[in-house]
Amino acid sequence: MKKAKEKNKDGKIKVLMTKVGLDGHDRGVKVIASLLKEAGMEVVYLGMYLMPKDIVDAAIDEDVDVIGISLLSAGHLVFTPLIVEEMKKGGLDDVLLILGGVIPPEDIPILKEMGVHEVFPAGSLTEPIVTYIRNHVRR
Amino acid sequence: MSEIGIMEWAKKVRENDRMAAAKLISAIERKEKVARDVLKHLFIPVGKTTVLGVTGSAGAGKSCLVSCLIGAYRKRGKTVGVIAVDPSSPFTGGAFLGDRLRMQAHGRDRGVYIRSMASRGYLGGLARGTVDAMRVMEAMGHDVVIVETIGTGQDEVDVARLVQTCLLVLTPTMGDDIQALKAGIMEIAQVVVLNKTDMPGKQKALLELEVALKMRRVEEEGWPVPVVPAVATTGEGIDEVMDQIEKHQVHMRKGDGLKQYAFQKAEKEGSVIIKDEIERVIFDHIRGTGLRRKYLDKIVAGEIDPYTAVEEVMALFIKKSKKHIQVQ
Numbered sequence: 250m251k252k253a254k255e256k257n258k259d260g261k262i263k264v265l266m267t268k269v270g271l272d273g274h275d276r277g278v279k280v281i282a283s284l285l286k287e288a289g290m291e292v293v294y295l296g297m298y299l300m301p302k303d304i305v306d307a308a309i310d311e312d313v314d315v316i317g318i319s320l321l322s323a324g325h326l327v328f329t330p331l332i333v334e335e336m337k338k339g340g341l342d343d344v345l346l347i348l349g350g351v352i353p354p355e356d357i358p359i360l361k362e363m364g365v366h367e368v369f370p371a372g373s374l375t376e377p378i379v380t381y382i383r384n385h386v387r388r
Numbered sequence: 389m390s391e392i393g394i395m396e397w398a399k400k401v402r403e404n405d406r407m408a409a410a411k412l413i414s415a416i417e418r419k420e421k422v423a424r425d426v427l428k429h430l431f432i433p434v435g436k437t438t439v440l441g442v443t444g445s446a447g448a449g450k451s452c453l454v455s456c457l458i459g460a461y462r463k464r465g466k467t468v469g470v471i472a473v474d475p476s477s478p479f480t481g482g483a484f485l486g487d488r489l490r491m492q493a494h495g496r497d498r499g500v501y502i503r504s505m506a507s508r509g510y511l512g513g514l515a516r517g518t519v520d521a522m523r524v525m526e527a528m529g530h531d532v533v534i535v536e537t538i539g540t541g542q543d544e545v546d547v548a549r550l551v552q553t554c555l556l557v558l559t560p561t562m563g564d565d566i567q568a569l570k571a572g573i574m575e576i577a578q579v580v581v582l583n584k585t586d587m588p589g590k591q592k593a594l595l596e597l598e599v600a601l602k603m604r605r606v607e608e609e610g611w612p613v614p615v616v617p618a619v620a621t622t623g624e625g626i627d628e629v630m631d632q633i634e635k636h637q638v639h640m641r642k643g644d645g646l647k648q649y650a651f652q653k654a655e656k657e658g659s660v661i662i663k664d665e666i667e668r669v670i671f672d673h674i675r676g677t678g679l680r681r682k683y684l685d686k687i688v689a690g691e692i693d694p695y696t697a698v699e700e701v702m703a704l705f706i707k708k709s710k711k712h713i714q715v716q
Contacts, residue, residue, distance in 0.1 A: 286483060287482060293504050294486050295489055303492070
């Protein structure tokens, strides 16, 4: 308990923001990255065209609390299991996995079943994203 | 990580366990006591590792140059650790860490370890924990450690005391010869890289820099600072940059150069640790006493000046710690 308290006092929330696969639209992910920066978080922005293993390797090296992935390519059902698998292999059990972008509502339960913690599809308000991360970061 | 014990944690870092190293750097950033305890077991004699610094203003191409350097060292079979510092917001505390993105070509390479650090209010172009993070990377066994500063203005020169060879990245659009003549950042480089020389103004900038560097009096003996034109996005000029780094490494390691480097690094490291420790002890002492608020109110009300206020707080602290020592 004391440990958690100590971390919350000095610890910043560190977030990895990125896109996966052949998805060339990066405006949204940059907006969210800026938003999280404005909310006092440290955001590592990795850019586009990453593969699941690249993302998880970077998350390990950077010791992030959250992985945020933006998907506008309709590849979410393909890439998500691969990312979750890599996270398991890498031992990232305590890292939050959050998705955003163009994601049909009917896919959200499927994604959560796969191991995604939360999904913020296009049209999400910004404040709930910040609040969700603050409340759910596991330390 | 803290549940595995200090010695085990240190051992894992020395065995190049990336997660153990990453968690240790985070603990360093949070100034946790456990980080100091682990670091005590990671002392590496200075000299084994090649330690480089890369500095220059925002957008000059530091991260791209670092990416080129990583590639060049990897071709030579060397492993590389990189610490890339970006600024924290002084208002929100948040940070946008965008250096790793430029080096992502090496993200998959297990011989490369890149760590982004936010400056968290630490001045001088580095983050508070940068020195310790450098030690972690050395302990992991990397042959080369590269420290990339935040985009520096004119006098963020801390990096110079911590590295063996410091590269300053400039561009042809940095301004006229007056900028090159100013003190500070121009004085710390052992190698100047004029990046983006595919833009106009290359010849004029090269000439101005050479003139300015020739007039420098703060100079390492026997090392005239070279200016190397380069285009970091294409890799043009990188061979020459590598040659100059190697030459400087040879030059620096002659005679007692390494010892001098070790001394200045220890001096800088020591002063950082002492300042941190003093700050920590005093603030721990004040926390929860209401003293801070009391004196701030007095200062605002014009009843006391800040110098006297600090003197009074310090006097109280010294009095109390004397008592504490007597009790012990």
